[in-house]
Amino acid sequence: MTQHLFSRARARTRWCLVSVCLLFSGLAQAAGLASGDGLERLPDDTRPLHYLISAQPNKDNTGFTAKASLRFEVLKPTAQVVVNSRDLKIGKAQLKNGAVAKVSGDPARHRTLFSFDKPLPLGQYELNVEYTGLITENIEGVFRVDQQSPDGKRQQMLFTHLCCIGTARKFAPIWDQPDLKAVFELELIIPAGLDAVANTPVAKRETLPTGESKLRFEPSPRMSSYLLFFAVGKFDKVETQLGATKLGVYTQPGKGEQGRFALQATADSVKLYNDYFGIDYPLPKLDSIAFPGAGGFGAMENWGAIFYFEPYLLVNPQLATQRDRQQVYVVVAHEVAHQWFGNLVTMKWWDDLWLNEGFATWMASKATDRYKPEWNVWRMDAESREQAMSQDARDFTHPIVRPVRTYEEAELSFDSITYEKGNQVIRMIEAYVGEDAFRTAIRAHVKKHAYGNAVTEDLWKELEMASPFPVAAIARDFTVQEGVPLIDVISSKCVGGKTTVAVRQGRFGLDAKSKQPKEWRVPVTATVVGTNKIARQVVRGAAPSEISLEGCGPVKVNLGEAGYYRTRYDAASFAQLEKNFARLPAQDQLGLLNDGYNLAEGGFTEFPGYLNLALKVPANADPVLWLHLTRALGTLDKLYRGRAEHEQLRAFARWKLSGALRELGWVERDGESANASIARAEVVELLASLRDSATQKEALRRFQGATTDPALISGGMHQAIVNAVGMAADAKTLDDVLARAAKSTDSAQSQIYLMAAARVQDPVLATRMLDLTLTDAVPAPLVGNMVREIAQSHPALTFDYVTSKYETLAPRLESFTRTSVAQQVAGNSVDVTLLPRLEKFVAEKVGDAGRETLNRARSTMTFSDEVRRERLPEVDGWLREHASAWKVQQ
Numbered sequence: 001m002t003q004h005l006f007s008r009a010r011a012r013t014r015w016c017l018v019s020v021c022l023l024f025s026g027l028a029q030a031a032g033l034a035s036g037d038g039l040e041r042l043p044d045d046t047r048p049l050h051y052l053i054s055a056q057p058n059k060d061n062t063g064f065t066a067k068a069s070l071r072f073e074v075l076k077p078t079a080q081v082v083v084n085s086r087d088l089k090i091g092k093a094q095l096k097n098g099a100v101a102k103v104s105g106d107p108a109r110h111r112t113l114f115s116f117d118k119p120l121p122l123g124q125y126e127l128n129v130e131y132t133g134l135i136t137e138n139i140e141g142v143f144r145v146d147q148q149s150p151d152g153k154r155q156q157m158l159f160t161h162l163c164c165i166g167t168a169r170k171f172a173p174i175w176d177q178p179d180l181k182a183v184f185e186l187e188l189i190i191p192a193g194l195d196a197v198a199n200t201p202v203a204k205r206e207t208l209p210t211g212e213s214k215l216r217f218e219p220s221p222r223m224s225s226y227l228l229f230f231a232v233g234k235f236d237k238v239e240t241q242l243g244a245t246k247l248g249v250y251t252q253p254g255k256g257e258q259g260r261f262a263l264q265a266t267a268d269s270v271k272l273y274n275d276y277f278g279i280d281y282p283l284p285k286l287d288s289i290a291f292p293g294a295g296g297f298g299a300m301e302n303w304g305a306i307f308y309f310e311p312y313l314l315v316n317p318q319l320a321t322q323r324d325r326q327q328v329y330v331v332v333a334h335e336v337a338h339q340w341f342g343n344l345v346t347m348k349w350w351d352d353l354w355l356n357e358g359f360a361t362w363m364a365s366k367a368t369d370r371y372k373p374e375w376n377v378w379r380m381d382a383e384s385r386e387q388a389m390s391q392d393a394r395d396f397t398h399p400i401v402r403p404v405r406t407y408e409e410a411e412l413s414f415d416s417i418t419y420e421k422g423n424q425v426i427r428m429i430e431a432y433v434g435e436d437a438f439r440t441a442i443r444a445h446v447k448k449h450a451y452g453n454a455v456t457e458d459l460w461k462e463l464e465m466a467s468p469f470p471v472a473a474i475a476r477d478f479t480v481q482e483g484v485p486l487i488d489v490i491s492s493k494c495v496g497g498k499t500t501v502a503v504r505q506g507r508f509g510l511d512a513k514s515k516q517p518k519e520w521r522v523p524v525t526a527t528v529v530g531t532n533k534i535a536r537q538v539v540r541g542a543a544p545s546e547i548s549l550e551g552c553g554p555v556k557v558n559l560g561e562a563g564y565y566r567t568r569y570d571a572a573s574f575a576q577l578e579k580n581f582a583r584l585p586a587q588d589q590l591g592l593l594n595d596g597y598n599l600a601e602g603g604f605t606e607f608p609g610y611l612n613l614a615l616k617v618p619a620n621a622d623p624v625l626w627l628h629l630t631r632a633l634g635t636l637d638k639l640y641r642g643r644a645e646h647e648q649l650r651a652f653a654r655w656k657l658s659g660a661l662r663e664l665g666w667v668e669r670d671g672e673s674a675n676a677s678i679a680r681a682e683v684v685e686l687l688a689s690l691r692d693s694a695t696q697k698e699a700l701r702r703f704q705g706a707t708t709d710p711a712l713i714s715g716g717m718h719q720a721i722v723n724a725v726g727m728a729a730d731a732k733t734l735d736d737v738l739a740r741a742a743k744s745t746d747s748a749q750s751q752i753y754l755m756a757a758a759r760v761q762d763p764v765l766a767t768r769m770l771d772l773t774l775t776d777a778v779p780a781p782l783v784g785n786m787v788r789e790i791a792q793s794h795p796a797l798t799f800d801y802v803t804s805k806y807e808t809l810a811p812r813l814e815s816f817t818r819t820s821v822a823q824q825v826a827g828n829s830v831d832v833t834l835l836p837r838l839e840k841f842v843a844e845k846v847g848d849a850g851r852e853t854l855n856r857a858r859s860t861m862t863f864s865d866e867v868r869r870e871r872l873p874e875v876d877g878w879l880r881e882h883a884s885a886w887k888v889q890q
């Protein structure tokens with residue numbers, strides 16, 4: 001899925017405290033269980049072969065009736081066939097040979113047991129089961145959504161989300177495990193006038209005497225249960241043909257054209273992957289289906305029928321920012337990559353989830369870089385890389401590959417480590433062995449395990465065969481142990497036109513546990529700035545090793561930031577880099593800034609070194625540097641909350657960002673890069689959040705004036721301006737924003753207004769927004785996002801609200817958010833006195849299911865507190881020393 005995480009990481013609220021982003025990023029699919037229960041494998045005495053499931057929704061779409069014909073094989077004689085089921089009422093169950101099964105349930109373990117008088121001998125069987133299930137509004141199992149079409153008519157649509165853990169079993173009694181693959185055949189009986197889409201094309205369409213339609217879909221390939229999908233409703237569709245594959249985008253009526261951009265992205269990706277994997281996309285069609293609204297993740301890669309929340313699939317030229325476009329492109333490339341990596345070859349168990357997600361994330365960046373080189377996707381990826389590194393430097397991190405024993409662990413596996421560290425480690429390994437050798441290994445791996453399952457070691461075996469280097473050892477170091485290596489540059493000396501750099505390997509960690517020494521074989525790259533000669537060396541352990549470089553001058557380690565490690569320089573080497581900062585490529589400038597901020601925050605270096613670099617970022621810098629600065633300054637702004645020196649920091653931040661805004665202007669320019677547009681939007685939003693009155697006034701002027709003069713807001717600035725207005729809103733302006741949300745017939749537009757209103761900084765109005773989340777004015781899938789957004793500016797207030805109204809709020813949240821919302825909200829706070837109350841709340845209302853997110857919140861809040869006490873005084877000193885610069889120029 002994307003991003004879930006994947007898209008979540010990119011779409012996350014900007015400048016949240018980095019660690020809080022991590023809490024968000026752990027918000028998985030929103031699809032799993034609210035339970036700390038053990039995650040059990042089914043008994044291995046049977047396995048599924050083929051499902052024929054015929055389902056009919058009730059008239060009011062609150063439930064469905066179904067018949068399933070389960071073909072399975074008995075591998076060890078047994079009198080009891082155990083499958084997964086959840087919230088299903090199972091009626092009659094009978095083998096085709098006539099034997100009637102006694103049906104019993106084990107709801108706590110999500111199981112149904114079909115018992116027979118005598119053990120079934122080895123062989124194949126067909127069990128016919130009648131049952132009913134639920135249709136709800138939550139994005140789990142089968143769910144419905146009310147949709148208003150452009151002509152004002154309301155209609156209901158049905159969708160499924162059967163990923164990933166514990167959810168397919170809400171649709172049918174099923175062997176719900178990724179390694180228990182089978183063929184699925186689906187039949188749907190739906191009201192006249194509606195259409196349906198599923199994994200495979202429609203094989204047969206009939207009109208029943210009742211006037212209803214009966215649609216039978218072609219059998220799927222052998223696949224995992226979590227990939228099953230269907231949707232029912234009225235759709236617009238745009239389509240195209242790519243070789244043997246029909247590509248389509250389904251939207252709610254009136255929005256088909258908004259799917260063109262994603263359709264092209266899908267075609268680009270399929271074309272590239274057909275070649276890259278050496279196996280053509282195996283289904284006759286690949287559809288993308290837009291869900292009208294937003295939820296806790298981005299998209300889900302169901303085979304042949306990818307589910308997307310609208311913001312991740314549709315591009316409305318009036319509303320879409322350049323970031324939206326990039327996000328759509330990257331998310332599409334990610335989901336399409338899963339059609340091979342994930343769907344064709346699937347991880348054997350959730351331990352190896354990264355094989356799906358890390359690869360899809362990496363592949364998406366690769367595809368995007370191929371077709372949209374001007375986006376500099378690897379530079380943009382630095383944001384997500386930072387997020388992964390931040391989590392990985394904390395006590396709540398985990399190895400990329402780790403045992404998954406509980407539902408909560410499985411849910412939390414959909415996090416930055418799995419997606420983004422996975423992505424970065426693959427990128428580093430590809431750079432180390434070379435693009436061709438790496439592709440050879442991937443092709444062999446996919447070919448060998450097609451329609452089956454694999455574990456991480458299977459991939460390393462192929463890599464080792466394809467590469468002349470001992471790559472498996474490096475790969476294992478980075479996947480089976482957690483943490484971030486630190487490369488220390490101890491000294492660099494120039495003799496006779498050659499530079500010798502002494503380095504050693506340590507560990508970058510932000511708490512006691514993460515600082516414990518560990519060894520990695522780190523493939524290090526280094527160069528003398530300006531020479532284009534790159535030295536490569538594997539560095540391991542605390543003993544110094546030497547790297548020899550051509551030429552003399554400042555030395556930059558980790559070129560292009562393609563290696564997963566942080567670099568700390570000795571004072572002399574750093575001074576040289578600082579002096580030559582302007583000569584470095586943007587990616588390396590970005591690397592120095594990212595390492596600089598994080599090393600200072602962790603106490604490995606001091607803040608003035610970083611701030612001196614930040615001071616050197618010119619107004620016309622590469623936009624990625626401004627993205628970094630908005631993030632860093634936004635984080636510092638939150639850490640400064642309640643400190644006497646807060647205004648001092650804000651004066652600096654406003655001065656620095658205003659310079660960039662003067663350079664960028666308020667309106668997009670012809671021929672400018674997409675990234676410039678993204679940076680402009682983020683600079684405006686942060687300035688508004690820092691209460692820069694000029695920015696707040698200008699945003700409001702454009703917002704109000706655009707009603708009569710649309711040229712005041714260019715497409716890419718629409719959301720930033722609405723957000724800026726939302727932050728500064730008084731009661732009257734908030735009314736205006738909310739009225740626009742209510743009036744809009746376009747769910748994407750309505751959502752932009754609602755989320756902007758959620759940013760309001762006035763505490764009284766923030767409470768009003770919280771009240772709104774309990775009403776139908778906020779669609780259920782958006783409630784979690786809104787509460788989290790409000791908590792960004794008002795953590796304590798939101799925490800009080802969430803905990804006091806929990807009984808009313810909880811039913812409006814997906815299960816994972818339900819058990820983690822208080823932790824996520826509190827994690828935004830820099831006030832550790834909130835912790836005991838949070839602990840009490842989790843103990844009383846959530847229990848074990850909230851344990852891991854509680855650990856994360858505790859760790860985050862404790863660390864923020866430590867940074868405030870121990871690190872921020874360095875920033876205070878630097879601000880005092882340099883204040884004349886912005887005081888004079890203001």
Ligand SMILES: [Zn+2]
Pocket residue numbers: 001002003004006301334335338356357360
């Ligand atoms: Zn994914």
